[in-house]
Amino acid sequence: MGDHQEKEALFDALVEAAKALGNGRRAELIDVLAQGERPVDELAAEIHQSLANTSQHLQRLLRAGLVCSRRSGTRVYYSVASPAVERLWRALRETAEAHVGELGDLVRAYIGERDQLGMITRDELRRRLREGDVVVLDVRPQPEYDAGHIPGALSLPVADLKSRLREIPQGSEIVAYCRGPYCLYADDAVRVLTGEGRRAARLEEGFPEWKEEGLPVEQSAT
CATH class of the missing domain: 1.10.10.10 (Winged helix-like DNA-binding domain superfamily/Winged helix DNA-binding domain)
Structure with a gap:
């Protein structure tokens, strides 16, 4: 013993x-x-x-x-x-969200208010992808898209979004996703898109949560 x-x-x-x-x-x-x-x-x-x-x-x-x-x-x-x-890392984040009182204020100070942003859940996105009536944008840096992304997603890093808007089909609803709930890339993308008159929402979470659920993932050929 x-x-x-x-x-x-x-x-x-x-x-x-x-x-x-x-x-x-x-x-x-x-x-x-x-x-x-x-x-x-x-x-x-x-x-x-x-x-x-x-x-x-x-x-x-x-x-x-x-x-x-x-x-x-x-x-x-x-x-x-x-x-x-x-x-x-996800468990640590979720524990802090549940038990650290001032975290909500820190989150709001960093990401601002999301009340005006359209949001879509993972389950809703899965349904929309099956129906084929949504365009999905991966707005993370290109190396992250290459390492793994939601099947069918277009790689359009948020820094390039304004100059590449013509690559997004007109008339389609757009869902942007990025690294997770504290990532601002998708927020910025939705604001740019809605400012251009496009219908857009962000995925509530991000690619890591999608992958962790065992949902389909694609990698770019290198």
């Missing part, structure tokens, strides 16, 4: 993953990597940190076993270690 010292060592090891996530920038990295593999320089740009700081955060996640890395030429690519890491 183990003694209490061994039990303490076990429980210390069990919380190592939580300790690694106990930093906002590292949580941001997991949020981005849930979309697909990315190189260090792109990750640094995504979280607005220096290359050195981003590398340090990634090394901490690597030591905790939450991410994997590989080298291709001069670039180092990172990815989440398994779907369990994505589930851990």
Whole structure:
């Protein structure tokens, strides 16, 4: 039978993953990597940190076993270690939403009010896709679309949306999606589209939640 010292060592090891996530920038990295593999320089740009700081955060996640890395030429690519890491991040987020009182104010301060945005649930989108009466836009960066996307979705990063509006069929209702409930890409896309007189809504959640439900996913040929 183990003694209490061994039990303490076990429980210390069990919380190592939580300790690694106990930093906002590292949580941001997991949020981005849930979309697909990315190189260090792109990750640094995504979280607005220096290359050195981003590398340090990634090394901490690597030591905790939450991410994997590989080298291709001069670039180092990172990815989440398994779907369990994505589930851990989602559970942490949902727990905070349920129990951290001031989180609602922080969310509203960041994303603003969504009352005027059309919203569509995952189940409703599935139904509309079966009926073929909706155009789905993936407004995340191109590498994330290539790593995995909702089947039939058009890749139209939000930064390019205004210049590429003509690529979206006229008269169709549009559903935009991005990284998840705290991602603003889809919000911005819906505002641009409705400002141009198009009918548009955003998916309530994002691609990671779609994938986690075991729904169909496509990857781009590379």
